Each structure stands twice: as structure tokens, then as C-alpha cells.
Amino acid sequence: MNLPKIPLSDWIETLEEWLENNLSPLFDFIKLIIGGTVEGLNNALDWLPTLAVIIIFSALAWYIGKWKMGVFTAIGLLIIDNLQLWSQTMQTLSLVLTAAFISILIGIPIGILIARYNGLQRVITPVLDFMQTMPAFVYLLPAVTFFSLGVVPGVISSIIFAIPPTIRLTNLGIRQVPAELVEAADAFGSTPGQKLIKLQLPIALPTIMAGVNQTIMLSLSMVVIASMVGAQGVGATVYRAVTQVKTGIGFEAGLAIVILAIILDRLTQQVIKRSKA
Amino acid sequence: MAIIEARKLTKIFGNDPKKAIPLLDKGWSKDKILAETKLTVGVNQAEFSIEEGEIFVIMGLSGSGKSTLVRLLNRLIEPTAGQLLFSGQDVMKMNAEQLRDFRRKNIGMVFQKFALFPHRTVLRNAEYGLEVQGIVKKERKEMAMRSLELVGLKGWEDSYPEQLSGGMQQRVGLARGLANDPDILLMDEAFSALDPLIRKDMQDELLELQSQMKKTIIFITHDLDEALRIGDRIALMKDGRIVQIGTPEDILMQPANEYVERFVEDVDLSKVLTASHVMEKAETITLDKGPRVALQFMRERGVSSLYAVDKSMKLLGIVTADDAARAIKENLKLEDTLMREDIPIVSPDAVLNELFELMGNIRLPVAVTDDNGRLKGVVIKGAVLAALAGNTNVVTEGGDNHESA
Numbered sequence: 201m202n203l204p205k206i207p208l209s210d211w212i213e214t215l216e217e218w219l220e221n222n223l224s225p226l227f228d229f230i231k232l233i234i235g236g237t238v239e240g241l242n243n244a245l246d247w248l249p250t251l252a253v254i255i256i257f258s259a260l261a262w263y264i265g266k267w268k269m270g271v272f273t274a275i276g277l278l279i280i281d282n283l284q285l286w287s288q289t290m291q292t293l294s295l296v297l298t299a300a301f302i303s304i305l306i307g308i309p310i311g312i313l314i315a316r317y318n319g320l321q322r323v324i325t326p327v328l329d330f331m332q333t334m335p336a337f338v339y340l341l342p343a344v345t346f347f348s349l350g351v352v353p354g355v356i357s358s359i360i361f362a363i364p365p366t367i368r369l370t371n372l373g374i375r376q377v378p379a380e381l382v383e384a385a386d387a388f389g390s391t392p393g394q395k396l397i398k399l400q401l402p403i404a405l406p407t408i409m410a411g412v413n414q415t416i417m418l419s420l421s422m423v424v425i426a427s428m429v430g431a432q433g434v435g436a437t438v439y440r441a442v443t444q445v446k447t448g449i450g451f452e453a454g455l456a457i458v459i460l461a462i463i464l465d466r467l468t469q470q471v472i473k474r475s476k477a
Numbered sequence: 478m479a480i481i482e483a484r485k486l487t488k489i490f491g492n493d494p495k496k497a498i499p500l501l502d503k504g505w506s507k508d509k510i511l512a513e514t515k516l517t518v519g520v521n522q523a524e525f526s527i528e529e530g531e532i533f534v535i536m537g538l539s540g541s542g543k544s545t546l547v548r549l550l551n552r553l554i555e556p557t558a559g560q561l562l563f564s565g566q567d568v569m570k571m572n573a574e575q576l577r578d579f580r581r582k583n584i585g586m587v588f589q590k591f592a593l594f595p596h597r598t599v600l601r602n603a604e605y606g607l608e609v610q611g612i613v614k615k616e617r618k619e620m621a622m623r624s625l626e627l628v629g630l631k632g633w634e635d636s637y638p639e640q641l642s643g644g645m646q647q648r649v650g651l652a653r654g655l656a657n658d659p660d661i662l663l664m665d666e667a668f669s670a671l672d673p674l675i676r677k678d679m680q681d682e683l684l685e686l687q688s689q690m691k692k693t694i695i696f697i698t699h700d701l702d703e704a705l706r707i708g709d710r711i712a713l714m715k716d717g718r719i720v721q722i723g724t725p726e727d728i729l730m731q732p733a734n735e736y737v738e739r740f741v742e743d744v745d746l747s748k749v750l751t752a753s754h755v756m757e758k759a760e761t762i763t764l765d766k767g768p769r770v771a772l773q774f775m776r777e778r779g780v781s782s783l784y785a786v787d788k789s790m791k792l793l794g795i796v797t798a799d800d801a802a803r804a805i806k807e808n809l810k811l812e813d814t815l816m817r818e819d820i821p822i823v824s825p826d827a828v829l830n831e832l833f834e835l836m837g838n839i840r841l842p843v844a845v846t847d848d849n850g851r852l853k854g855v856v857i858k859g860a861v862l863a864a865l866a867g868n869t870n871v872v873t874e875g876g877d878n879h880e881s882a
Contacts, residue, residue, distance in 0.1 A: 384592035387553055387663075388606040388653075389581035398608070402596045 216342050227346045234298065234352050242294040250281055253290070261463065265470040272466075276459040285434055285456045292423050292433035293460060295351060299358035299419040304412055307363045311370025311408070312396065321371065328364040336361055336425050344429050354426025362418035369411025373404025405475040413468040420461050434460075478565055479526035480660060480693050481550065486559035488519035488545055488717075494557045507716040519545040521717040522559065529660075530691045534704040537714030543697045546714065547663050550695065551584045552576055563661075581610045585654035589666035591646045593638040593653075599625065600634035603652045610657065617656075624656040625649075627686065644675040651683075655690075664696045668703065680707050701741060705729070705749050713737055725749075746865050752832060753825035755864045756845045756854030761786045762796060764812050768804035771796050771811060784844060784852055785815055792844060792852040795820055822846050825853055829861055836861065 220227075245253060254277045262270030280289050314321040336357055343353035377400050385395045401408075423435030434456045441450030489497045497516045500509075507518040520542045527533045537543045548554040549561065552568065561568040563583065571579060585606065593602050600618065601608075603625050607617035625634055628648040638646055647667060654662055668676045684707060687694060698704050704711050705725040712722045713736075721733035729749065732738040762771055762783040771783055775798050782797040794815040804814045821835045821843040835843055836858055843856045 378592075380588060380590055380592040381594060383553060384586070384588060384594075385605075387551060387580060387586040388609055388657075389577040389579075390609045391577065394609050398605075399594060403594075 216345060220345055224346075230356075231347050231352045234302070234355050235350070237301075238294045238298045238351050238355060241297060242291055245290040245294060246287065250286055254278060254281070257463070261467060264467055264474075269466055269470070273463050276463060280456045280459060283452050283456065285437065285453060288432070288434040288437055288453070289456050289460060291431075292420075292435055292457070295355060295358070295423065295426065295431055295433060296416065296419050296460075296464070299355045299362060299422070300412070300416045302355070303359050303363040303366055303415045303419065306359075307366030307411070307415065308370050308408065311367045311411075312374065312401075314367070315371045315374035315400075316392075324367070328367060331360050332364050336422065337428075340425065340429055349430035351426075351431040353429045354422070354431030357429075358419040358422040358426060361422055362415045365414035365418065366408070366411040369414070370404065370408045373407030373411075374400045376407065377403045406472050409468065409472040409475055413465065413472065416464050416468060417461065420457065420464065423457065479562075480529045480564055481525075481527040481695070482560075482562040483523050483525050483550075484560040484562075485522040485524060486520060486546070486549055486561055487522050487557050488542075488549055488554060489516050489557045490519055491516035498558050507718075518542075518717045519554070520549060520556075523719050525712055525719065525722055527693060527695065529693050532687060532694045532696060532707055532709045534696045534698060534708030534711045535714060536698055536701065536704040536708075536711055538699055541714040542717035543699075543714050544665055545717075547665050547695060547697050550661075550663060551580055551586065581606060582657065583659055584661045584663060585657065585659035586663040587647070587650045587654045587665065587667040589669055591638070591643075591650045591670070593646055593649055595638055597637075598634065599630060599636050599638065599641070599649050599652075602638065602649050603634075603656050605653055606657045620658075621652070621656045624652040627655065628652045628682070642675075643671050644679060647671060647679065655692075659692070661693045661695065664694060666697050666699070669698065669700065676703070683707060702748055713740065747829040747833075750829050750864055751825060752823050752827045752829075752843070752845045752856055753853070755829065755860045756825070756856045757860060759784050759844065759852055759855040761790070761852065762811075763787065764793065764810075764815070766811065768796075768801040768809070768811050768814070771801045772798065772805070775801070782841070784855070785811070786852050790851045792820070792822070792846050792850055793817070795841065820844055823856070824848070829865065832856060832861060 248256075254274060257277060258270045258274040261273040280286060310324065314324050339360055340353065340357050343356045347353045347356060374396075381399060381403070382395065385399045390398065423431070423433060424438050425435075427433065427436035427439045434453050437453035438450055438457070441447070441453060487498065487501065489495075491497075491514070494516055497510050497514055497518065500514070501518070501521055505513075507521065510516055510518055523546055525533075535543045535546055545554055549556045550568075552571075556569060559569075563579065568576075568579065594605065597605070600621055603621035604617050607620055612620070622631075622634065625631060628651050630645065630648050630652060633641065633645065638649060641649065647670075650667070654664075668679050671679060680703060683694075696704075696707060705728075708725055710722060710724055711728050712719050713728065714720065715736050721728060721737050723731070723733075728737060729741055732741055760774070760778050760780050760783050762774055762785055764785055764787070774783060775781065782795050785793040785796055787793060794817040796811060796815060800814040800816065801811070803809070804811060821839050821841060823832060823835065823843055823845055825845055825847060827845075832843060836856075842858075845853045845856060847853055
């Protein structure tokens, strides 16, 4: 095979350059919004006394779940504080919540759209496959080019990696609404909007929430990778421990991520259960 | 003017469905069209008109196109060709907004599997059609409550559908269909998913409701008994085509073709035929005649008893041969020996099923009287058995007698 190599890498770099030169005001704007959100959230969590944050989260867990949830949350957060990983963990939480929030904000409307239009679904589905399977490091690079080092490219790559479940499950949830119910809604003269608000979204809610849960978990799994482009937090602690071969510190930081993951997972699972009832 | 009028209403499923229309005109069958063009004929040139206040039953086996046909009427399925008029208005020319308005205000629907919204309470389900119209909360609640009361669900408004039995769920479906007071109610196999006993109750209740509301009801069913019970007129469908439209009696007594005949063959006649179908002319006498005349009448007509009636055919009692003979011997008037009590009487609408019990215990024939007590005819055991054996001659003769009586 003596065919010349397709100059794909050249094309991509040309595109990257073009985007950087022409869309930089847009990137600056996005950076401002995302950076501001993460920072604001982090400042709020920082400003509150540690104990107050622990009490608020435990009470929330108790309220949403059972008392066991509240106790687990309290103990878990106290362990994190005891390991002196509190401020890093709060930075990570800010990053994860921001990424998850933006994913939901963008993902649910896209899911609704592709549930309505089959053609759009055929276009979007392979894009989602691409986003989920392309190694995260690869899109970390252009993210840094556009948004420079720091928390913002971390959030962006977390969103790219974590948004597909919300889109997919919103689409699935709406498509799974029984056809006879949709027919009934039509028979009584619902507009498409009324059908969506009064029937499809309420019935799809548990499925959509399962997608949101997955999105939060996936963005949490990105924190170490995000730390490689300068996102602060407990992910950065893990990364440093790995580069310096410090097993103990690495394990402590990893444990903090696990605790955070369990709390976020159980909380969203409870919300799913409630939305089914 | 008919409230619904369908002219050559047709639905073809598949790509480029219009090309099957000329083939239908040529009289090609559904199977032939499918084999040659891969198009499926859903409804084949249905022609009918439905009068206001009528219960119009569309009956057929599964796959006959009846569910498709009913969905053409509110355009849940878009017709391929033909014309559909609602009070003279062309339904097929309505744009999206006009169609929504038509569905909101003029045409309600009740579904086979109820299709209740599981996340809404009974009340909020009943309110749905009003809510999408933008009727304010207080008013729509009142209207929905009235509708729930009508179907006997008062007190259940805060329950969720899954907490109710099948029969009650379908009442919610009915209440939802009626809440906005539509002109037409489409009922797609509405009672088919219910237990037989509950189904019969619901049929009775529907008829009861209908006598108050006088809606136009288009009722889909695959059950002939149900069709005969509730239909003012029945349209029988096969392979997307309407093969016969007529009153229940037309369908039973004069099946238009072999298909209809086969369809009605299996019907449980004891639940369908009524006293008026099997009754014969009653031998009567008025009381101004004497006992000797009575005996003479009996001899001439070859019977052992006569029904005593007044001039307006109101039933007064029975004169038996024994009683007439006793009257002659003791020099009494007919009136004095008249048997007035314990005469078995039924209404003309009583189904044969109800007659069995009466006839089992009693030697006398059963008198058939209308609401005013006027004698319409008499049912004897032999005629009932003959009718049940499928001897339609006897049945039609009974019918003829009924006409002349």
C-alpha cells in the first residue's frame, strides 16, 4: 500500500489554529462563566466553617435519604477533614458540581431534541460515542489551547466525557413513554410543549435522573486527569502522589474521592427513587 | 344533518400510499394490493354517516381496521384519501391548530388499555383535557368533579390510577373523555380489557349515561354480544372494508353476506334474542263476552286458555277452559272466574336467558306486555327452543307476529 498518508493531524491543527484565532472572544466568555461558577462555589464552601458544611450536607443526606445516609455523610466528611484534605476536597466538589450542572443544563435539552427528531438522533449518537471513547487526554490538549491552564479546561473535558449519559437517558426516557399515553395526550389536543411538560418529562424523570447520576459519577472520575492541566483539588493530590511515588498520600487522597463519590451517588439514587414514587 | 359523515375514507400504510387508491377503485383485495405493492390497506373506502345522539358501533375482528378507522375520525392517524365531515366541516382540511381545537372541544376518546396518566391523580387525569385548553384551575376542577360523579367515582379523586381496579380505571378514562362535554365520544374497545361481569355493568352504565347525555358515541368492539347490546347501529368491518351497516336486528336477521353470517353464527342467541323476537300472537277475549263464547273461541282456535283484555289490549287476566266450564255450571260471569294473579309476564325487551327461569316452573305460556300493561304477545316454550336452535324462521315469524299484534 503506497497511498500517501492522510494529513489528518495537519487538518486538525489547522482547525485548532483557526478556532483559536477567530473564536477567542467566545472562549474567553465561556472561561469567564465556568471559572466564575467554580470559584464562586468554592469560595462559598471555603467561607463556611468546616463543621457547618458537614452539618449542612449530613442534614441534606438525612432529609433526602434515611438517617443512615446522614450518619455516613457526617462520618465520611469528618474523615476527610481529619486527613487534612478538606479544602482540596471542596475544590474538587466545586469542579464536579459545576461540570455536572452544565452537563445537565445542556444535556437534557439535547436529549429532548433527539427524542423528537429521529434524524438528529442519528447524527448525535455517533458524536456521543466519539466523546466517550476518545481518550480524555486527547481533548485535554485543545482545551488548554483555548482556555489556558487551570480549572476551566478541566471542567470542559469533564463535561465532554460526562455529558453523554444525561443526553442518552433523557432521549431513552422520553422514547419509553408508552405510545398509548402519548396518543391519549394527542387525542385531547395537547400541543407538543404541553405533551412534553405534562406527560413525557414527568414519566421520563426516573430515567433522566439515572443519567444525571451517571454524569456526576463520570465527572468525578475525571478529577485526576483534570488536575494534569492545573485544576486544583484532591485530584491534584493524587497526581502529585503518583509522580512522587508516595503510596500513603495517594491512598488518603483516593479515599477522599471515594467518600465523595459514595455520598453523591447515594444522594442522587435517592432522588431517583423518590421520582419513581 | 349527520354529525359525522365519511365518504370513501381510506387509509393505506406504507411508502407512497396514494398509488394504491386507483387499485382500490378497481376493486383489488387487501391481500392482492399487499402482494403487488407492499402497501397495507388499513381502511378501504369507508362510507357512513352518524346521526347526533346515536351509538354507532364499529365491529370487526382484530386486523379488520376498526381501530384504524376510529383514529381517522380525530386524525390520530392521518387519512390517505376520502372525505370526513364533522357537522359539515371538513376535518381533513383543518390545520394543526384547528385540529387541536376540534380534539379539545368536540371529540373525546376512551382507550382500550385506559391510557391513564400514572403520575396524575384521578382528578388530575379527568382534568387533563380541560387543562390543555387553558381553563382556569377552579373551573376545570368543578367540571372534572362533575364528570367523576357521573361515572360514580366521587371520593376517589385523590387516588392514583394504579390504586384502582380495572373497571374503576376505565371509569376514570370515561370521566376524562366526558369532562370537556364533547359532542362525540370515541370509545376504542373501551370495555374489552375488563372482566365479563364488570364489562356488562359498564355497558349498562354507558347506556344509562347515554340516556341522560345524548352524546354521539362511536364504539369499537370485537365482541358481537357487546355490539348488539349497546349499538343503535352496527358497522361490520372485514379487511378494512365495511361489509354491512344496520341495526342489531338487521345484522342478525339479514346478514349481508357469508362473512356476516359466519360472524353472527356463534352469537349466544339467548343473550341477544328478546321476548319480542319469539313471541306469537296471543288469543284474547274481552270480558263483555260470556263463558260460552269463551269456550267456543278456545275450541275454534285449539287452545286451552285465553287472555282477557280490555279494549286497549290491556291485560286483565287469564281464562282457562276449566274456569269457563265452571262459570257455565255455576252461572257466573267470566269476570268472576278470571285468574288475575300469578300470570307470568315479561317485557318485550327481556332476553331469552331471563325467560328460562320463568318457564321452568310454570305450565302457562308467558305473556309479553309493554310498559303500559298492554298485551303484545305470548311466548311458548317450543318457540324459545326453536329460536335457540337457530331456526330463524321461527324467529322472524315471531317478529312478524309482533308487528301485527
